Amino acid sequence: MRLELLAELNAARASRRAAVVVTELPGGAQRLVRDPAGDPLEAEIRAALRSGRSGVVEAHGARWFLTAHVPAPRMVVTGAVHISQALAPMAAAVGFAVAIVDPRTAFATSERFPGVDLRAEWPDVVLPGLALDPFTAFAALTHDPKIDDPALKAALDAGCFYVGALGSRKTHAARRDRLAAAGASEEALDRVRAPIGLSIGAASPAEIAVAILAEVVAALRRPEERRA
Structure with a gap:
């Protein structure tokens, strides 16, 4: 994970804000999503935030790994x-x-x-x-x-x-x-x-x-x- 992305993720976790790390498969390119509105994977990211579970999703002919970081309730x-x-x-x-x-x-x-x-x-x-x-x-x-x-x-x-x-x-x-x-x-x-x-x-x-x-x-x- 890139240092700037890790810093952004740590800041979200410290402030009890939910976030999802989206990793492209198999390439490995990553991005952090805190607000899924308008994202190409909006439905999948919202599902990950709702469940708090991480996993592989397939959409638009490609695959991604969604790592959900959700504050403990x-x-x-x-x-x-x-x-x-x-x-x-x-x-x-x-x-x-x-x-x-x-x-x-x-x-x-x-x-x-x-x-x-x-x-x-x-x-x-x-x-x-x-x-x-x-x-x-x-x-x-x-x-x-x-x-x-x-x-x-x-x-x-x-x-x-x-x-x-x-x-x-x-x-x-x-x-x-x-x-x-x-x-x-x-x-x-x-x-x-x-x-x-x-x-x-x-x-x-x-x-x-x-x-x-x-x-x-x-x-x-x-x-x-x-x-x-």
């Missing part, structure tokens, strides 16, 4: 609640780095969340350091607007690939009004999954966690089906 949750206790180990098991944010120290304890990146602080203090990005899923689970609302706004501003919030449709309607007043656009608010999780009739905290994780994975692996 993260999940940030506000609310050290029962749902989070079930969700955190499930999400970690499928490859998400999980962080839970809750300033309520009675809930945010290492005994309740062993081995979890637990931040017992307010979101406006913690989230800048966590650097939310398009490879982060965000879930608001506290039912407390003082905690959830600023975090939801930060997740929308950062372009998180999934943004979901616990609560009924009535609760979410009021939440939309508050977030709109805080500067969130209608387009951004339409991205919030609320009520959170797939509609599977979940009742217990563990079942709700399953519904949330399934919706998150679908949003990660099928980005073409994400809400506009």
Whole structure:
């Protein structure tokens, strides 16, 4: 790999930006693609970015090896609640780095969340350091607007690939009004999954966690089906 291409790739990885190295076969000429729009291999590159898998593709009568470099997905949750206790180990098991944010120290304890990146602080203090990005899923689970609302706004501003919030449709309607007043656009608010999780009739905290994780994975692996 040419040094300038390697430097460009390292810069993309350091900033948690996805990229694909396209290698011509058998010649070996290489290029780095971060935005596949308009690329001759756009469909193939988008598929590699979606799956995170590398491999040989054939198109236009030629062959290329696509090496996908995709940031590891993260999940940030506000609310050290029962749902989070079930969700955190499930999400970690499928490859998400999980962080839970809750300033309520009675809930945010290492005994309740062993081995979890637990931040017992307010979101406006913690989230800048966590650097939310398009490879982060965000879930608001506290039912407390003082905690959830600023975090939801930060997740929308950062372009998180999934943004979901616990609560009924009535609760979410009021939440939309508050977030709109805080500067969130209608387009951004339409991205919030609320009520959170797939509609599977979940009742217990563990079942709700399953519904949330399934919706998150679908949003990660099928980005073409994400809400506009």
